[in-house]
Amino acid sequence: MDLNSLPKNASSLKFNKHNQHVMSLCLTYMVNLELSLQKTCQALKDIHGIPISHQQVATYCKTASLCIKPFVDNYDYKSGNTFTADETYIKIRGVKTYIWFIMDAVKRSIIGYQVSDNRGVGPCILAMRMAFRNLKELPKNFKFIADGYSAYPLAAQHFFHEFGKKFKFEITQVIELSNDDAVSKQFRPYKQMIERLNRTYKASYRKTNGFDNIDGANHDLSLWVAYYNFLRPHQHNNYKVLNEGEMLSHSDTMPGKWQLLIFLGQQTILNMQNGEAANCS
Template identity: 55%
Template sequence: MNSIISFLVAYNQFLLSQNQQLRVFIAKNIPLKFPKYDITSPKYNKLTVDKLPVIKKVEPLNYILLMEEYQAKHGKSLKPVKSRGKNPVPSDCICPYCGAPHNYLYDNTGGRGQLLCKVCNNRFAKGKTDFKSITLICPYCGHALTKKKDRKHFNIHKCVNKSCSFYLDALNRLSPEEKAEYQQDKHKFKLHYIYREFTIDFFKADLSSLPKGSTNLTFRNFSSHIMGLCLTYNVNLGLSTRATARALQEIHGVKISHVTVANYAKTAAAFVKPFVDNYDYKPTNYLAADETYTKVKGVRHYVWFIMDALKKSILGYQISNTRDVGPCILAMRMAFAKFKEFPGMALKFASDGYTAYKLAQQQFMLQNMDFNLFQVIGLTNDDPVSTEYRWLKQIIERLNRTFKFSYQVTNGYGSGEGSNTHVALFVAYYNFLRPHSYTYWQPLNSIPELESIPNMPGKWQKLIELSQQLILSKQVS
């Protein structure tokens, strides 16, 4: 017995020594805290959005009026330029600012391309004929921005001034290793001020278009009650169109094809969407936004949701095949349209760190619709903004999980119309029919006409009827 105890004590001491050696090895070779990426480094500035430029408006001038003003002020006429250089100004060259002819233009750089107008004192490049009434100015150094790249929906303007304070500050923040890397691969860094000028006006796009391919509500083989049953199984219970058709046959004895179920859903989405989009939600000043993805014919598409973080209603939604700023602006427009009076800086808008929201905020600022944007970055509260507004992000994440539950049975959509149909019906169900724990298992938005109806198929029929009445009233007005 004593030998066994002695053996166990010796073995325990051996394990303790091994454990000690292992901890020493970990402490020397494996750091417990890995250094985090410094997202403020200019190397990661491509993920940031710079502030708006200064917009300088230039009015076109008339050289004849300017010469008359000169004569009235000095008592003599303005003499033409006597060119003595080797590079005379071509006779077909005129000043793009005032229209002065070539004999009033200096060769300002000895044949290197810059001209100076003696009448209006403006400098311009030789061969320039267009007059820009608006000039974008760098807000840090005052130099005009240079157009560098053409993208699908926007142009990129850049401040190329090497003495710009924005560029010098970004350059000084680089470590010696990063400076060496910058000299070799400058495209990996963003040190200069840039501005994205959008060429599409997303504020004139139509937000109230109906889904394509919808049919009328003339029932030949079935009734409106069957349509309500189809929507209940398909939307409320999250069944696929084939499972819905099978449930109707096995439970209710109604033989219906899955194509008819899909057509009913498409038609219902077309009729319900105007009511959902024009309902008076009376939103609060706390909004949360996020985007999730779906599959259409195996290709990733994105669904943008914007919801009232306090009342939980979905106020804006868009589906797009790209994750750019365009659909983000459209979803935000749809949500902001629910306000009878835009709250301005009283609005607290929470999102993740995606740059599309910052770019969208800039575009709304140009429309005199400024608001507070709080970007909650990452999964941990590493900054004061994330600590204070994490709860807003968590609310929209719960909505994404609810949407994913209704989406996963479809195994992806077969067409863009199918995705539009599903999202429109999901929003209608979520806002007006789905019971929520937040409202003590009642719908988020109470409609008196629906409260007296005991079953869900009847509620769907009534919701479609209310939307039809809204459409007819808008046509009459």
């Protein structure tokens, strides 16, 4: 249940055959344009004249994910007072696996996410902890909107027992697909918001035809969340990105922005290491 563990089993960023530009091109084709590994290899060869194997592309994406994830997870999204959550499923070697999303309903940023092999309360708690990590207490008039699944109220009880009144909140449950009660009618738009997010992610997931292992699913999800929160233009935000980092604006090309995200991730890892060293001393 540790949110602050540093990346393990990361590959080196020392390039023997290619360079960081080729790596960022792979990320652009794979994540932004939703191409498969094989189609990314074909695009690099046909468009840029770069011969590369699909295994090398996969290695680049894994390494980038491990670097970028700490920055995305620790970024202060300055969330509002309304969160909405839902879970969807993917396949890992043909077995159903679950993706948990928590979204800030005002800025639309993904502030909590988790891949799990079960639909229990544990992964739900971990996704909530990620969403609450920059909060010392809940904002006034806080709302947490989800469906009728029992894991959400149980997770809310866990936060109250662990942190007391500062994190006491009720789950506003939107039941089924029809507005049979006043609560569902009032908060249905928030539920539809998170369901649209699920569909957007599933569209990018389809190119994979499922994952070989849960680590692959985690790496893919981390890169997609980074793209969604920092690089993807959104119609409801006048086709601007949700979170405009000052450093990311220094590049006009998407491969350049991916390189800057990797740099920001490396800086976050260094800060985490220095913080842990200070605590140990």
